[in-house]
Each structure stands twice: as C-alpha cells, then as structure tokens.
Amino acid sequence: MESSRDDFVIALRSAFLKKGTQQRFSLLSLIFFSIIFLILGSFNFKIINYVKIGITEIVYRSSFVVSVPENLIKESYLTIQNHNKLYKENENIKSELEILKAKDLLNEFIILENQRLKNIVDDYLVKSDTIIAKVLSDKGSPFLRSIIINKGSKHKINLGMVVMDGAYLVGKVVEANYLSSRVLLLSDLNSKIPVIVEPNAVFSILSGTGKNHGIIQYSKKYEDIKNESVIYTSGAGSLFKAGIPIGRMNINNLSDEKKVEFFSDFSQLKFVKVVSFKKSENK
Amino acid sequence: MTGLRNKNFIKIILSKTPIILLFVSVLNDYDFNHLGLKYFSFNFSYILIFYYSLKKSESLGYTYIFIAGLFNDVVIGTPIGLSSLIYLILCVAASYLRNITLRPSLLKDCIFFLFTILIINSLLFLSLKFIFNYELNYFDQIINITFTFLFYFLFSNLFDFFESYFVSSNNAG
Numbered sequence: 135m136e137s138s139r140d141d142f143v144i145a146l147r148s149a150f151l152k153k154g155t156q157q158r159f160s161l162l163s164l165i166f167f168s169i170i171f172l173i174l175g176s177f178n179f180k181i182i183n184y185v186k187i188g189i190t191e192i193v194y195r196s197s198f199v200v201s202v203p204e205n206l207i208k209e210s211y212l213t214i215q216n217h218n219k220l221y222k223e224n225e226n227i228k229s230e231l232e233i234l235k236a237k238d239l240l241n242e243f244i245i246l247e248n249q250r251l252k253n254i255v256d257d258y259l260v261k262s263d264t265i266i267a268k269v270l271s272d273k274g275s276p277f278l279r280s281i282i283i284n285k286g287s288k289h290k291i292n293l294g295m296v297v298m299d300g301a302y303l304v305g306k307v308v309e310a311n312y313l314s315s316r317v318l319l320l321s322d323l324n325s326k327i328p329v330i331v332e333p334n335a336v337f338s339i340l341s342g343t344g345k346n347h348g349i350i351q352y353s354k355k356y357e358d359i360k361n362e363s364v365i366y367t368s369g370a371g372s373l374f375k376a377g378i379p380i381g382r383m384n385i386n387n388l389s390d391e392k393k394v395e396f397f398s399d400f401s402q403l404k405f406v407k408v409v410s411f412k413k414s415e416n417k
Numbered sequence: 418m419t420g421l422r423n424k425n426f427i428k429i430i431l432s433k434t435p436i437i438l439l440f441v442s443v444l445n446d447y448d449f450n451h452l453g454l455k456y457f458s459f460n461f462s463y464i465l466i467f468y469y470s471l472k473k474s475e476s477l478g479y480t481y482i483f484i485a486g487l488f489n490d491v492v493i494g495t496p497i498g499l500s501s502l503i504y505l506i507l508c509v510a511a512s513y514l515r516n517i518t519l520r521p522s523l524l525k526d527c528i529f530f531l532f533t534i535l536i537i538n539s540l541l542f543l544s545l546k547f548i549f550n551y552e553l554n555y556f557d558q559i560i561n562i563t564f565t566f567l568f569y570f571l572f573s574n575l576f577d578f579f580e581s582y583f584v585s586s587n588n589a590g
Contacts, residue, residue, distance in 0.1 A: 141517070149512035161512065164483045165505045171487070171498030176549070185487075186497050193444065193491045200444040271492075280494055309494075316494065323552040344554045 187311060194282050194314045198270040212402075265289055265408045270314060279322040279344065281305075281403060286313045291408055296374055298407045299398040303367060303378045307408065315408075319400050320348055320380065328370035329380060334358040337368055340380065340394060346401075348381065350392035361385040365394055375411040431584050435469045435476045443489040443500075458557070459564035460534075462489065464572045466504055467530050470511035473580065479508060496549050503537050510536075523573060531566045538562055 150162040159167075174182045267283035285291050287310050295307045297317045305325065309316035318325055325342035331350065338353035350359060363383040369376025381396040430437075442461045462485070469477040486501025493500075510533040514526070538558055545551040 145513055145516035148516050149509050159480055159483075161479055161505055161509055164479050165502060165509075167483065168486065168498045168502035168505060172496060172502065175497045182497065186491065189487055189491050189497075193488050197444045197492060200441050204445055323554065344557060 190311050191313060194270055194311075197282070198284075201271050263290075263410050265291065267291075267315075267406055267408050269403045269406060279319040279325075279342065279400070280308070281317045281319065281400075281406075283315050283317060283406060283408070284313070285408060286311045286315050288312055291315050292410070294373070296378070296409045296411065298378070298409055299403055300407075301379060302397040303374065303380050304396075304398050304400060304403065304406060306374075317406070320396060321346060321400055326351075327373060328368045329365050330368040330376075331359050331363045331365055331383065333363065334360075337370065340365060346396070347384070348394040348396065350383070350394060353392075359383060359385070359392055432476065434579070434584075435465065435473070436478075436481050439465055439477065439481065439485050440488065443485045443492060456560050457564060458561045459568050460561060461568075461572075462504070463507060463534055463537075463565050464530075464569050465576075466507050467511050467533065467569070468573055468576050470508045471515055471526060472576075474512065474515070479505065482508060495545065495551070499541070499544065499549075503541055506537050506540070507533060523570070526573070527566070527569050530569050531562075534562055534565055 150160065150165075171182060171185075175186070265285055267285040267289075270282045270284050283291075283297075291307055291310050293307055293310055296303065297305045297307060303320065305317045305319040305322075307315050308318040320327065320340065320342055321344065322342040323344045325340075325348075327340050328337070329340045329350075330337055331353075334355070336353055336355045336358050338350045338359075340348045341351050342348055350365075353359070361383055365380040365383065367374040367376055367378040367380065379397055381394040384393045384395045386393065439462060442465065466477065466482055470482075482504045483501045486499075486504045487497060489495075489500040489504075490497045510529070514529050518525070538561070542553060542555070542558055546553055
C-alpha cells in the first residue's frame with residue numbers, strides 16, 4: 135500500500151518536474167505562467183494586454199493565411215452543392231423578381247412619403263457611415279460564434295458598431311484592435327438584442343443559440359408571433375437603428391421554441407459593412 | 418551535396434510536423450464546421466497534444482504547446498492563458514501515463530485520454546461559466562468530448578503510421 139502511494143507520487147512528480155532533452159521549461163513552471171496570465175488578464179494588467187494585442191495581430195493575419203486551404207475545400211464543396219440547386223432556384227427567382235419589381239415601385243413611394251411625414255412631425259432622420267471590411271476568419275467554434283474582419287481602430291472602427299451583410303444585420307463589433315476587429319454574430323449564445331416582430335409589432339429580445347438560428351425570448355405577447363413573421367431591430371436602448379431586417383420566424387408546431395432563421399448565412403460571409411448611425415438634422 | 422541538403426531539409430520538416438500541425442490546428446480549427454453537421458465537432462489539438470506527449474514527448478515541446486494555447490485563446494476569444502493551462506494539464510496526464518506504463522496499449526491510452534478530456538473539459542466549462550461568465554452549451558461540449566475520444570483511435574493509428582513510415586525511415590536513411 136505504502137509503496138504504491140510512493141510510486142504514484144514519484145510518477146506525478148516526474149510528470150510535473152522532469153524536462154525532456156529538448157524542453158526548456160518544466161510543465162510545472164509553464165502551468166504557473168498560464169495561471170499568472172489568467173489572473174493578471176482578468177485584472178486587465180497592462181503588460182498582459184500588450185501581449186494580447188501583439189498575439190492578436192499576429193494570429194489574425196496568420197489565421198487568414200492558414201485558412202486558405204480549408205477555405206478552398208469549403209468553397210469547392212459549396213460550389214458543387216450550389217450547382218445542384220441552380221436550375222430550381224433560377225425558376226423561383228424569375229417569378230419572385232416580377233413580384234419584387236412591382237413592390238419596389240410601391241416602396242419608393244412609401245419611403246418618400248415617410249421622409250415627408252417625419253419632417254412634418256419633427257422626428258429625426260438617420261445618417262450612416264459605412265466601412266466595407268473583409269472577413270479574415272470565421273471561427274465557428276462549437277462554443278463561440280464570431281468573425282474577424284480586416285479593419286480596426288485605424289479605420290475608425292469602434293466598439294458596438296453595427297455589422298451588416300447587405301441590408302441584413304449580422305452582429306456588432308465587440309473587440310477593436312489596431313488593424314482588425316472581432317464581430318460577435320447574432321447566433322452567439324452571448325448575443326441578445328432588442329427586436330420587433332412584424333406584423334403585430336411585438337417587442338422582444340432575440341437571443342443567439344450557438345447554432346445557425348436564434349430564438350425569441352422575454353416577450354409578453356407570444357401568441358401574437360406567427361410563423362413567417364419578419365424580425366427587425368426595434369431601436370430600443372439605442373443599440374441599433376430601428377428597422378434593420380434580421381430574419382424570419384420559423385415556428386415548429388412540435389416545440390414551443392420561437393425559432394428565428396437569419397436572412398444572412400453567417401458561414402458564407404466574405405465582405406461585411408460596418409456601419410455607425412448618427413442623427414442627422416432635419417431639412 | 419544538394420541531395421544531402423534536400424534530405425536534411427525534409428528530415429527537419431518531418432520532425433517539425435507535429436508542431437506545424439498543432440499551430441495550423443489552433444489557427445484553423447479542424448472541426449469540419451463547414452459541413453454544417455449539427456451534432457459533430459471534435460478537438461484535434463487535444464488528440465495531437467496527448468498522443469505526442471505520450472509517445473514522442475521530444476517532438477512537441479511544452480513551450481510550443483504553451484504558445485499554441487495562447488494563440489488558441491486569441492482565436493476563439495477565451496481569456497488568455499486558459500487554453501495553455503488546459504493543454505498543459507493534458508501534457509501532465511500524458512506524462513503521468515507514460516511514467517506508470519510498462520506495456521503500452523491503445524485501449525488503455527484511449528480510456529485514460531477519455532478520463533483526462535472529461536476532467537479538462539469540466540474544468541474549462543466551470544471556469545468559463547462561473548469565473549468568466551461565458552454562456553456555454555453543455556450538450557455541445559458532450560458531443561465534442563465524444564467525437565474527440567472516438568477520433569483518438571483513428572488519429573493514433575495515423576500518427577503511428579506517420580512516425581514509423583516517414584520519420585523513422587527518414588532518420589534511418
């Protein structure tokens with residue numbers, strides 16, 4: 135009994151302290167370094183922040199280079215998949231286009247009318263500054279959903295700026311480095327944004343799930359939310375401009391979950407628009 | 418002379434392959450997310466670190482593992498130092514197993530690997546959830562652990578093959 139305990143202690147001590155022929159540090163000292171990094175990092179210690187910024191710039195750039203072969207495979211796979219769907223999609227798009235052309239004319243009239251009415255009731259109009267950024271890497275890890283873009287504080291990117299794919303919202307900037315930034319996607323578990331569900335104007339919160347869809351939470355009028363309803367930003371809390379389209383409700387009768395299918399496919403992002411919205415003076 | 422230089426270059430590349438693979442895997446996340454499979458993900462870095470710390474500890478320096486951990490934290494956005502700590506605990510487990518093993522067997526290695534990744538993932542989950550206030554999906558973690566464990570069999574054999582047919586033959590030649 136005594137000797138087996140001794141063996142355990144010897145094996146464990148050797149595991150922690152023994153250095154191999156090419157090892158510069160023992161495991162114990164490196165574990166000690168990691169813990170120091172963690173503790174000082176959680177207190178926002180200056181040196182650790184500088185180390186982090188340095189590593190971030192190296193990693194984001196090299197991550198883009200390293201991702202090239204995988205992206206090539208990914209793109210080929212998607213191209214083949216898309217080719218299969220092409221014919222059917224083309225037929226649907228043709229018929230949709232006819233309907234949309236008609237709707238577009240109506241929209242133009244409504245936009246002009248809306249601007250005129252806003253001027254009459256003395257409401258403010260929104261002006262936006264847009265920066266186009268390239269997606270360096272999309273780290274769809276099983277636990278965190280974020281992308282890294284090639285514009286940073288040098289290009290006037292600030293925390294909280296809205297990130298869009300065309301007209302659709304995809305997330306917001308949560309980390310702005312000098313030459314790159316991290317964007318937290320709407321699908322991340324930590325993402326929670328105020329939204330409005332139309333028709334019926336139900337105010338609610340859209341939460342990420344860590345998957346490719348979101349869910350509607352914290353609403354008092356769940357019964358008013360119907361399948362195929364469209365989700366827009368509500369503008370509550372001044373986090374986002376009101377009326378940015380996000381996705382469509384996909385309610386499954388078998389579950390109570392209010393699922394939202396995003397308009398934008400977050401796994402296919404190549405270029406995004408980083409937008410800041412400001413109030414502009416009425417004319 | 419040129420042939421000798423080329424041979425030396427290939428030898429160096431082959432001996433550094435585990436380190437290259439480790440850095441590529443932390444920078445690139447080999448988890449086949451692009452396939453869009455709902456219930457599939459695995460951690461290639463865990464398999465690589467455990468295998469090489471157990472079988473060929475001289476191929477993968479602890480310092481490189483530590484740096485790879487820092488890179489991984491930056492890539493996936495976890496607090497800096499956490500992945501390094503997790504990777505190094507994996508090394509401790511592998512090193513301990515190496516010290517107590519007289520007759521190595523793949524099955525024993527796998528069971529010990531499963532036990533180790535269960536512990537380190539629990540540690541990761543608890544620290545991220547309760548200390549750093551991250552929201553994590555418990556079910557995704559379980560899936561990740563299961564596939565990482567299952568893939569250990571496959572990658573262990575692949576690495577054995579690579580070591581015996583490429584690295585050893587090149588060293589002998």
